[in-house]
Amino acid sequence: xxxxxxxxxxxxxxxxxxxxxxxxxxxxxxxxxxxxxxxxxxxxxxxxxxxxxxxxxxxxxxxxxxxxxxxxxxxxxxxxxxxxxxxxxxxxxxxxxxxxxxxxxxxxxxxxxxxxxxxxxxxxxxxxxxxxxxxxxxxxxxxxxxxxxxxxxxxxxxxxxxxxxxxxxxxxxxxxxxxxxxxxxxx
Numbered sequence: 001x002x003x004x005x006x007x008x009x010x011x012x013x014x015x016x017x018x019x020x021x022x023x024x025x026x027x028x029x030x031x032x033x034x035x036x037x038x039x040x041x042x043x044x045x046x047x048x049x050x051x052x053x054x055x056x057x058x059x060x061x062x063x064x065x066x067x068x069x070x071x072x073x074x075x076x077x078x079x080x081x082x083x084x085x086x087x088x089x090x091x092x093x094x095x096x097x098x099x100x101x102x103x104x105x106x107x108x109x110x111x112x113x114x115x116x117x118x119x120x121x122x123x124x125x126x127x128x129x130x131x132x133x134x135x136x137x138x139x140x141x142x143x144x145x146x147x148x149x150x151x152x153x154x155x156x157x158x159x160x161x162x163x164x165x166x167x168x169x170x171x172x173x174x175x176x177x178x179x180x181x182x183x184x185x186x187x
Contacts, residue, residue: 001032002174004169005082005111006060007104010041013086013123013148017042020060023171023178025166030176034060035072035079039091065102072107075114081174082111085167086123086148089131095120095143096134108143118143119173119186121166134144135168146170147183154181 005026008017024034038046038055047053056062063070071077084091085106091104095118100106111118120138122145124131135145150156150165168180 008042011086011088014046085121087120096137121136
């Protein structure tokens, strides 16, 4: 049973967070707890891109971005994995620099120091050298950069299907068992 932190930042790509939330509900038999923290910009971008505020309806534990008393702000809480989806370049930079100025960055710092799994679903293009160096720094510290780059082998039909091609990779990286398209295996 996994304990997972999901952080949502204000980068474009709220659909990735929504689809991940949906997948975590489907896989609830493998998940002990999902804790969510969203930046203010993430809430605004979700409302703009998805035309709703349905994030409020998910059955997860939500924490405010400045709640440093959240359990996952400490390594003793033993959360297995943290996913930042979508991950803005600003958040990536603060994580790479070890700047724990909000709960998202503090939790990422805790995950890295405890040698647990940190997955950053970077969502920006093109990349400048600062972004690339920050990705290198996080990777060298033990994090995983999983760019929000969809695949099309599965012949996705809807925008959610396209987002699912990225989210399925994230679910694999979390270590959850699920059904998804596998190259050379069909769907």
